[in-house]
Amino acid sequence: MQSTIEIRPDDLTGEDTRGLVAFHLAALVGTAPPESIHALDVDALRRPGITVWSAWIDDSIAGIAALRELDAERGEIKSMRVGDGFRGAGVGRALLDHVVAAARERGMTSLWLETGITDDFAAAHRLYESAGFGDCGAFQGYRPDPNSRFMTRTI
Template identity: 50%
Template sequence: MHIEPDDLTRPQVHALLAQHLAQMRSQSPACSVHALDIDRLRAPGITVWTAWDGDTLLGCAALKQLTPRHGEIKSMRTDPLQRGKGIGRAMLLHLFDVARQRGYDRLSLETGATDHFLPALQLYASAGFQRCGPFASYDEDPHSIFMTRLL
């Protein structure tokens, strides 16, 4: 597996992100879906990486700068056919490395609160994230779980 910055132009990445958005919308009310579409992932301050095995897309993740010392993890997604292979953890560790290189001292994230999100919550907790209150421009939401981790 290799992880590389992505320019969001490849069809495989479009398909994975469309699948991600569709699933998020099926799990939470529209006002509680904070996943970003491709245009919003191209915004300044957001970098996207993809994980590949040859020509096979394994997953993606993005990092959004909130402040010069605080980043937010966005759009973590593993292809459903590739789950259980450690791809999510590898992406997360890559984001930790990039965040440290950028001088961040904290990473935060928002994820859903239904049972569908339990594997993600377990991954984040095992990597040292702890639940916290809303951060950045988020509001308290019963459909969201907020987590943060010092680097």
């Protein structure tokens, strides 16, 4: 019997969620120079205009994702991460679908993201491409960066 993925808003106070955010940040070290890593820590994820969700399977955190409001019509996907023990279980797809639905409910018409370019990000690239994201230029405060891949889609 396959376990159900439960996605819920997360206030980032729980040890499990904070641990996954820390793991996410640590895993990015070495994938690009520090100035090319744009992941947010727990404090930054708590800023106004950012909503975080965590995905749970049984009593274990399986992943996280955040939506940052760029403006009334555009949102940015931040901090998408699936725990290593849950890769291939549909957690990334469930989180991405949840963020897209939330953005639509808020009246947004497009989503944007920045991700890395190394092989470490291949699964993320496949997920985003399969969900209709395509490459674009740097956006909203980012600068062109050979270590970053920028993507967007209308919703």
